[in-house]
Amino acid sequence: MTAETASRPPGRPRSAEADAAIAGATLELLVEEGFQGLSIEAVRRRAGVGKATIYRRFPDKSALVRAAMEHLHASLELPDTGTLRGDLEAVWRSAYASAPSAPQRLMLVRLLIEAVGDEKTFAVFRETLVERRRTGLRELLQRGLERGELRPGTDLELLIDLLAGPIIYRFLIDAGEMEDPVARAMQVYDTLLEGLKP
Amino acid sequence: MTAETASRPPGRPRSAEADAAIAGATLELLVEEGFQGLSIEAVRRRAGVGKATIYRRFPDKSALVRAAMEHLHASLELPDTGTLRGDLEAVWRSAYASAPSAPQRLMLVRLLIEAVGDEKTFAVFRETLVERRRTGLRELLQRGLERGELRPGTDLELLIDLLAGPIIYRFLIDAGEMEDPVARAMQVYDTLLEGLKP
DNA sequence: GGTTTACGGTACGCACAAGTTTCGATACTG
């Protein structure tokens, strides 16, 4: 309390409601319009906020978007079904329960690609949309490896690429459409384990 | 000649030079600025052409871009080294000889994702950037399958996803940077053939 | 109560691109 009072600058404090409204509107518009398509004007309208209230907090669109993304703490709880295959299925199932529509499934690719050239923003997107998921997957694979479900010495980073890449690629070329993403992901996994040698 | 003369409408014919300049400028700007970033103003400037000359040919940006892409007939000759592995290596080598910089390697992903929502344009991009390459790959894989280098009954469409997906995905999350794309592609291929069972 | 800063809302000037129109010159037909 003392510290709070002592460090508080004079004048009216900034509104936490405005903070939340701005972040919420920004995230919504990112999904709907993408990074390039997002305008501060639109954020202002949707948040029901004055323009100065946004510019008081963020110097430009990139900073606004970075801050909004950093507020996005997907809980991302790891499953533990006892088998690697079961864990992977659970991960994919929860991932695509939270992104049931084609545009939502394309968001990851879209935001990443639109942020290329804006180094800071790309880094934030990559951390939030990519690395966090890879970290979870890595943990699952490590457990599977220790249980003897994978060939010893397997390169886990490569394996993550092999598991996620084909699904992301298929989303990309089919504009986010896919009948049963989970089934396809497991088909990829099974093929990877079996190998394709005659 | 007769047909040409008979069917030619009165007045000055449209300039083939202008056609070529417009298509060339459009393709250059697509690589540099992407689909959303391309403006007809910029095309006009780079092509050294009047604005009406563009609008006389194309009603809007989408039509302009579609026409320019359709002029893009990558020769795409198929290698024949005698082994599937050799063929794949040759394909990847030529693919990334023609796209040596990070922005060029990102162009496929970038254009596809930016054209989502513009159905016609997406279809043209997909045909030009994706299906043409898949068709070549499919032929190589089919030959390998017939030579007994792949397990009989292998789903070639899935295999194409498994080969291309991890590389495209890696380009995406690393903003087009990759030390040796060919080596990585072959690492993917070798892992796919061996399988990962303990 | 006086001071300070933030609030939502609005107006403004600036930049830039979309398209349309006009210009004199040019190329081809009949």
Added chain:
DNA sequence: CAGTATCGAAACTTGTGCGTACCGTAAACC
């Protein structure tokens, strides 16, 4: 040569977002 449609260039209207500045009001401090 007369007619027509093109050419590059430029002017023009319209629309939109950026970023700043200014309202009257509200919420905190001393």
